[in-house]
Amino acid sequence: xxxxxxxxxxxxxxxxxxxxxxxxxxxxxxxxxxxxxxxxxxxxxxxxxxxxxxxxxxxxxxxxxxxxxxxxxxxxxxxxxxxxxxxxxxxxxxxxxxxxxxxxxxxxxxxxxxxxxxxxxxxxxxxxxxxxxxxxxxxxxxxxxxxxxxxxxxxxxxxxxxxxxxxxxxxxxxxxxxxxxxxxxxxxxxxxxxxxxxxxxxxxxxxxxxxxxxxxxxxxxxxxxxxxxxxxxxxxxxxxxxxxxxxxxxxxxxxxxx
Amino acid sequence: xxxxxxxxxxxxxxxxxxxxxxxxxxxxxxxxxxxxxxxxxxxxxxxxxxxxxxxxxxxxxxxxxxxxxxxxxxxxxxxxxxxxxxxxxxxxxxxxxxxxxxxxxxxxxxxxxxxxxxxxxxxxxxxxxxxxxxxxxxxxxxxxxxxxxxxxxxxxxxxxxxxxxxxxxxxxxxxxxxxxxxxxxxxxxxxxxxxxxxxxxxxxxxxxxxxxxxxxxxxxxxxxxxxxxxxxxxxxxxxxxxxxxxxxxxxxxxxxxxxxxxxxxxxxxxxxxxxxxxxxxxxxxxxxxxxxxxxxxxxxxxxxxxxxxxxxxxxxxxxxxxxxxxxxxxxxxxxxx
Numbered sequence: 001x002x003x004x005x006x007x008x009x010x011x012x013x014x015x016x017x018x019x020x021x022x023x024x025x026x027x028x029x030x031x032x033x034x035x036x037x038x039x040x041x042x043x044x045x046x047x048x049x050x051x052x053x054x055x056x057x058x059x060x061x062x063x064x065x066x067x068x069x070x071x072x073x074x075x076x077x078x079x080x081x082x083x084x085x086x087x088x089x090x091x092x093x094x095x096x097x098x099x100x101x102x103x104x105x106x107x108x109x110x111x112x113x114x115x116x117x118x119x120x121x122x123x124x125x126x127x128x129x130x131x132x133x134x135x136x137x138x139x140x141x142x143x144x145x146x147x148x149x150x151x152x153x154x155x156x157x158x159x160x161x162x163x164x165x166x167x168x169x170x171x172x173x174x175x176x177x178x179x180x181x182x183x184x185x186x187x188x189x190x191x192x193x194x195x196x197x198x199x200x201x202x203x204x205x206x207x208x209x210x211x212x213x214x215x216x217x218x219x220x221x222x223x224x225x226x227x228x229x230x231x232x233x234x235x236x237x238x239x240x241x242x243x244x245x246x247x248x249x250x251x252x253x254x255x256x257x258x
Numbered sequence: 259x260x261x262x263x264x265x266x267x268x269x270x271x272x273x274x275x276x277x278x279x280x281x282x283x284x285x286x287x288x289x290x291x292x293x294x295x296x297x298x299x300x301x302x303x304x305x306x307x308x309x310x311x312x313x314x315x316x317x318x319x320x321x322x323x324x325x326x327x328x329x330x331x332x333x334x335x336x337x338x339x340x341x342x343x344x345x346x347x348x349x350x351x352x353x354x355x356x357x358x359x360x361x362x363x364x365x366x367x368x369x370x371x372x373x374x375x376x377x378x379x380x381x382x383x384x385x386x387x388x389x390x391x392x393x394x395x396x397x398x399x400x401x402x403x404x405x406x407x408x409x410x411x412x413x414x415x416x417x418x419x420x421x422x423x424x425x426x427x428x429x430x431x432x433x434x435x436x437x438x439x440x441x442x443x444x445x446x447x448x449x450x451x452x453x454x455x456x457x458x459x460x461x462x463x464x465x466x467x468x469x470x471x472x473x474x475x476x477x478x479x480x481x482x483x484x485x486x487x488x489x490x491x492x493x494x495x496x497x498x499x500x501x502x503x504x505x506x507x508x509x510x511x512x513x514x515x516x517x518x519x520x521x522x523x524x525x526x527x528x529x530x531x532x533x534x535x536x537x538x539x540x541x542x543x544x545x546x547x548x549x550x551x552x553x554x555x556x557x558x559x560x561x562x563x564x565x566x567x568x569x570x571x572x573x574x575x576x577x578x579x580x581x582x583x584x585x586x587x588x589x590x591x592x593x594x595x
Contacts, residue, residue: 049468075470083468089461100458103451104470110479113450114443120450160465167469 002027002202003048003079003171008057010043010226017043019226020057025171025204030197032205032213035223036246041206042084044223045175049081050074061171075104078170082177084206086156088148094159095144098131101166130166138162138192154185161192171202178209190215214238222246282434286427295426299498301538302433303491306440308518308530310487313444315516316524317453318480319460320373323512324365324381327388328358328485330506332492334392337405337502347411347423347497351490358489362482370477373463382512389507404503408496423497433494437531440487445527447483456480460525521562523569532570 003025010018018040025031033041046052048059050071059067066074089097108120135141138158143151148159157177164172174193178186186209193203193216207213213220213234220237222230224246230237237243286295311325335357336350345353369380392399399405410423423429447453455476458466463473496502514537522533540558544551566572 051464051468070472071464071467072470072472075468081468083465087462087465087468089458089465092457092461096454096457100454100466100471101469103455103458106451107455107470107475108451110447110452110483113447113452116446123451163465163469 001025002062003204004060005044005048006058006060008044008047008059009055010040010047010052011055017226018047018054021223021226021228023221023228023231025202027170027202028197028200029218030193030203030205030216031219031221032207032217033221033223034207034213039223040226041223042175045081045173045206049079049173075167078168079173080104080164080167080169080171081173082157082160082164082175084175084179086153086160086180088151088156088159088163090147090149092148093144094135094140094146094148094151094162095131097148097159098134098162098166099127101134101163102127102130104167134162134165137165137195139188154181157181157185157189158192165196169201171204172196173204173206175206176208177205178207178212186212286430292426295430297538297542299426299430299433301535302430302437303494303498304515304518304534304538305437305531306487306491306494307515308522308534309437309441309444309527310484310491311515312519312524312526312530313447313456314480314484315519316526316530317448317456317460318477319456320370320477320480321378322381322481322484323378323509323516324369324384325484325488325515326507326509326511327385328362328488329492329495329511330385330388330392330504331361332358332489333496333502333506334399334405334492335489336493336496337408338398340408340497341405346409347493348413350497351493354489354493354496355486356489358492359482359486362485363478366478366481366485370474370481382509385507385509385512389504392504392507399504402504404501404505406501408500408502410497410500429498433498436490436494440490441527441531443483443487447479448527452476452479517559521559521570523566523571526569526571529569529571536570 001024005021005023007020007022008018009016009020021040021044023031033044035041043052047054047057047067050066050069050073054067057067058065061074061077061079064077066077066079089100092100102123106119106123108117108123112120131144132141135144138161140155140158140162143155148156151159157180161172161174161177178189181189190212193205193212196203197216203216205213205217217234220231220234221228222237222240222243224242229242229246230240232240285298290298307325307329311322314320314322314325332354335354336347339345339350339353340347365384369377369384372380393401395401410429412423413421415421421428423432448456455466455471456479458469458471459473459476467473492506495506518533518537519530520533521537522531523529541551541555544554547554562570566576
């Protein structure tokens with residue numbers, strides 16, 4: 001298992017946002033975490049990537065415990081996330097934004113920068129090619145000189161993924177990547193996810209768009225009120241009584257499942 | 259050193275460095291008055307301060323009001339080494355930089371954990387604490403009386419003779435040399451992967467962290483390198499003016515440095531240089547209008563901020579450069595016709 005989330009509890013004051021969630025993500029799969037608003041999905045993401053500390057529980061990545069590490073230290077393991085509210089570096093060009101993602105692989109010391117070590121120069125030189133390759137992959141190659149803040153919302157979402165890809169993720173956690181995208185952009189996004197999967201990047205997706213979820217997921221985990229209520233293949237989950245009840249209410253269960 | 263030859267991406271500006279070096283070397287010999295030479299030396303010292311502050315504030319986005327503290331720490335380090343141990347500036351200058359840098363590591367490991375307003379206020383508090391120490395630790399600093407009589411260094415080169423840096427011309431080269439090293443170092447850092455990390459810190463700290471850019475590490479590098487050069491500037495100031503007092507920690511010094519960075523153009527290499535020179539000469543030359551001087555400085559300041567929100571370097575990028583390009587296209591069209 002690449003990612004193991006082991007009975008995570010999270011309390012905010014007296015409110016229990018997560019009540020002992022456990023799941024694991026095998027290498028190379030696309031796993032979606034779904035659930036109604038307020039189910040605790042984003043909190044779960046924040047805990048896995050070190051932005052919040054859980055009240056109890058453990059996160060292991062490739063066997064190593066990462067709970068308690070700072071976000072940048074977790075990123076170094078190859079565990080990279082995007083944010084629910086789109087995050088970019090607004091006043092930088094697209095090229096400069098993606099270049100920052102490359103820093104996950106190499107950060108020279110002040111000394112080696114000042115004396116001008118060859119490896120620093122080589123990294124800077126190669127970065128242009130790496131950035132061009134990644135922008136090509138997400139389809140932003142024609143925008144590389146634009147400022148991030150000049151891009152449309154959908155393009156900013158793609159840019160955020162590009163920044164994450166530059167960090168060479170082994171596992172990419174995408175928090176509602178297709179929210180706010182139009183139908184065409186969503187379809188483009190689904191294609192991108194499948195391309196990433198072919199490149200052996202494991203993906204965990206928090207998503208409300210069921211077309212995307214059903215289209216790309218190998219496995220779905222359903223979270224409701226801070227608990228895991230179901231997991232399985234898209235077909236199995238869509239037939240699950242508890243899931244239908246959580247989403248649509250009790251009276252729909254008999255009608256839908258029959 | 260490709261970054262010195264390539265144009266600045268924001269302004270399209272690049273310097274013809276050999277030409278600039280030639281001008282700087284020739285300046286003291288074209289018949290400037292002692293007063294003008296004095297202003298050039300002060301400018302050079304402020305170029306060190308504003309360039310190093312721009313690394314922290316312009317690139318790293320950390321509005322540090324503590325820069326005057328490191329300037330003062332450097333000045334006092336140099337002065338105390340001279341007064342108590344008769345150590346010349348050749349020891350005092352590096353010592354001032356190192357002591358300031360160590361002070362920055364100590365306070366930075368506390369301050370740099372907080373951001374935004376809290377960082378601004380803590381950094382301001384630090385300057386005030388340093389001022390109170392300078393005023394009240396009378397046994398060490400002589401309090402408000404200050405430390406007078408700090409001599410400029412003398413350099414003896416075997417076979418050539420001695421250079422006494424008490425002469426303004428000699429000290430000019432020392433100060434400009436210091437400024438050049440500072441600007442070079444800042445340029446080198448901001449055009450390196452460390453500079454990319456600083457921009458990440460300024461633009462979006464969380465996103466940077468999520469792709470492995472430690473905000474604390476980058477903030478610390480900028481803060482310590484900045485403090486090192488502020489200390490160097492302090493030492494140069496102490497040995498040039500020969501006098502150090504708690505006034506060095508006044509808020510007005512901090513404001514002067516901030517104004518130079520913002521007016522010149524933060525997050526550019528050239529901006530803080532332009533700002534430092536402009537705001538050293540301008541208040542002096544406005545002395546002719548006597549009591550209206552500071553009013554006029556204020557008016558110029560406001561007008562500049564309104565006309566060029568991104569600093570005086572915009573004068574080039576928004577006005578002169580487009581005009582030049584336009585002229586060039588017109589001329590080539592004429593030639594074709």
